[in-house]
Amino acid sequence: MLYREALNKALDETMDLDENIVVLGEDVGLYGGSYRVTEGLYAKYGEKRLIDTPIAELSIVGNAVGMAIGGLRPVAEIMTANFALLAFDQIVNHMAKLHYMSAGKITLPMVVRFPQGVSKQLAAQHSESYEQMLCAVPGLRVLAASDVNYAYHALKHAIMSDDPFLFIEHELLYNKKGEVDTETPIDPFKARIVKEGKDVTIVSYLKMVDDVMAAVPKIEEALGCSCEVIDLCSLNPVDYETLKKSIEKTSRLVMVEEDHKTGGYGAQIVSWAAEEIFYALDAPPLRIAGKDTPIPYNRTLELASIPTPDSIAEEIVTWSRKNNV
Amino acid sequence: MDKLAAEEIYYEMIRGRAFEYAAKEHYMQGDISGFLHLDIGQEGLSVAAIKAFEKGDVFSTYREHIMAMARGISPKAVMAELFGKAAGVSEGKGGSMHLFDPSHFFYGGDAIVGGHIPNAVGCAYARKYQNNFDGVMVVFGDGATNGGAFFESLNIAAAQKLPLLFLCENNRYAIGTEITRVAPFEKQSHKAEPYMPALEVDGMDAVAVYKVIKDAQAYIQKGHGPIFVEAMTCRYEGHSMSDANRYRSAQEMALCKARDPIERMKRVLTERFGMDEDAIGALEAKAQQEVDEAVAFAAQASEPAPEALYTHIFVEGGSHALS
Structure with a gap:
């Protein structure tokens, strides 16, 4: 199975279990995802659950926060990490802080996924890595998937958790091959x-x-x-x-x-x-x-x-x- | 609006003003710290909008004490939060700007200007998904209408036909900057007009605000999509306690106060509903007593436990690092 297929499988299996799970982002629906991670899900779950957004990253994460407040479990996709900078107010001031500032009254079961890193000659505005900034923000769980099996299990865990997760992928890993062992659960926080x-x-x-x-x-x-x-x-x-x-x-x-x-x-x-x-x-x-x-x-x-x-x-x-x- | 509703709105307006003056006093005495934004002058708008939007969710700004109480959060829990106490509605972790209570469908209390508008859009999406068209009301000031979050939200809410009521409290000042110095027009509803119906109301007239919000909610309940309401209002104090309000002339403040929402609502009670001075005096005494009790409660309430620093960072696992 390919890395992107493992991510797709994690999304598909969780969406099948819980109709509160929705996916939003640029080209995630009809188009099937820039890196084909959401391929096939639009046909299966429809436009209410595979939400094609305008190119407005602040709103992609900001709306996901509001959806989580409203009882949904959103999985937002940012096309590439550099674009997530437009959503940093929402990631840092809202997604990471509302649970704490409300003394636990608000919970945000949500995931923001994005690919990052140097791919091939995409230049300075499409090649960076932002884990150093994101890990400096208390209130966010930050996972980085290097491996096909981990990608599958960790994304499922993040979607099913009641905490806000940032799920980092790498643009050159989407076609990486590997085995997924669905029988053996893993602890996503373990190295x-x-x-x-x-x-x-x-x-x-x-x-x-x-x-x-x-x-x-x-x-x-x-x-x-x-x-x-x-x-x-x-x-x-x-x-x-x-x-x-x-x-x-x-x-x-x-x-x-x-x-x-x-x-x-x-x-x-x-x-x-x-x-x-x-x-x-x-x-x-x-x-x-x-x-x-x-x-x-x-x-x-x-x-x-x-x-x-x-x-x-x-x-x-x-x-x-x-x-x- | 019937007599009962009018009396309730008037009561919460005067309780709100008494609450804000008490908060100001205790800020000066050092019991309350940080940023404190008073809603004095805007009580009619805050109370009537919340009372009219009876069902549904509300997202508000940092100037939200009176709205939070109008939604049903007790004055004691709000004052204790201002004092930073464990009995506060956010257990002393949020403060004046961050009052949240999902059991009253009240979600802050947001201190990033315009930052809560996309959250309200997402919540409206959730409500539509759940086939609930009572919808969401998002409250923000004129200052927020100049930022990107606002424009993105108009676009998405309209494109998705979301049950969302945008309520702009236009008090004409973003801290000390008059709206016409940074925007091309006085009325910010012009910005919404291409996307959705935009209504205007005198924000100093609680009866009018109540009616326009009722009408606006009826519109979104029909599934037509979002609607915009702009209420022209006036805050009597500075932006926060750190603002000495030097940028407005005595003449401008006098014109402002001549439109006082409390005096106006009082005339509605006496002239339209025949309430006498004694009955009104009794309401005023009760409101003051409730505020005094809230202050006494906050003053004697406990500090948060030291461990509270580390709670509510996450639902699962609690602490920041696994180490």
Whole structure:
């Protein structure tokens, strides 16, 4: 099954169970979704539940908040993360805060889904990542799906939960293949150990998990070591327990992310490690992240602006030799 | 409007004014802090609109104490919220600008100008989906009609034919900026006219407001889609307690107060319904007593427990991080 098909299956199965679940966004209905995630649902559930909105992101999230207040369970789709900036007032001031400000009288069972990240030459206004901003807002659950099975289970969980969720997808993952195990439930807030190892813990999420996995053979060959690769899955809350266990085993931490390095999401993970498990570390943690530049259109420059399997391998090998690890 | 309704509206107007003066006094004494927006001068509009829109949902702004009470939230729970106490309607976590009570179908209390309008649109969508056409009333000031959230909402509500009543309280000032300095016309209903029927009413006349809101709700109940009502009104105080109101002349304030909604409603009771001064005096005494009791209640109520900091962040799991 493809990643987008797993998301579609999660939507379809939950919508089938509960008629309060509605989907809204640009081109989600008749068109079938820009990335075909909602394909087929309009024909099955009709225009009242697959709501084609105008290009008005503030209203897409703002209306979803109101729908949730009114007793529905909306799943909003923002076409791409950069457009979500137009909805930040609604995400930050309303979606994240009404439950708290009303002392729990208002609940917002809602999900905002959006793809993000560098795809292929979409330039600076269609390529960014915003988990660092979203995770800094108390009141939001933030999940990032790198894996087909996780995408299916985590989206179902988010839709069925009474809390507001941001569900981050990556534009290059929609056609990723994988198996969905519908029989075995997962905890969407638990990090996933993608590969076990004993010498270095590489933490990542979203598409960078695949790039790290592509880099691992080169790293292991160059250094004669074994890498443990962890997919965070839930960016807020963070499953620090799983990270702690792994780092206590390997004594080394590498954080790989696609967003810009300054103020980037991985800073939180490294800061946590410095505060909480400093003495378990044998070397300074390494952060591999996107450059502090807007994302350029030119393909060579674009690839130079973010981590790639080659740059990840090279940076880890250099760091390792410099620190004698 | 019958005598009973008129008496109830008058009572809540004078109780509202007494409440606002008490809030002002306790703000000056330091019992209430933060931003405090008083509704003095606009009581007729606030009370009559809420009473007329009997069924349905209401989304309002930060100037909402009187509306919240007109919806049925007790003056004690509102005053305790202003004092930041655990017995407040939002348990001391919202304050003056964030009064919510879904059991009275009252959803704030929003402090992002215009930010609650898209929420009201979504709620109206939910009501239509549920085949409930009593609809939603969203209240906002003239200042909100200059922002994108407002225009997006007009468009979507009209395109989807949602049961939504837009009520613009036009008091002509966005804090200290007069509407004509930032918008091309006095009447903001012009902005709604391409999308839906737009009605105007004298917001200082509670009887007229009551009628126009009743008519407007009857319109949305028929499933025709949204409707816009603009009420021209006047706030007597500054925008909030931090605003010394220096931008309006004594002459302008005098003209404003000559239209006083309470005096006007009092004349309706005496002239149309034959109430005597004694009966009116009794209502005034009762209103003051209710406000005094609310203040006494708020003053003695408990502070929120320290753990309250961490509750209501999420429904499930409670705290911010899983660590």
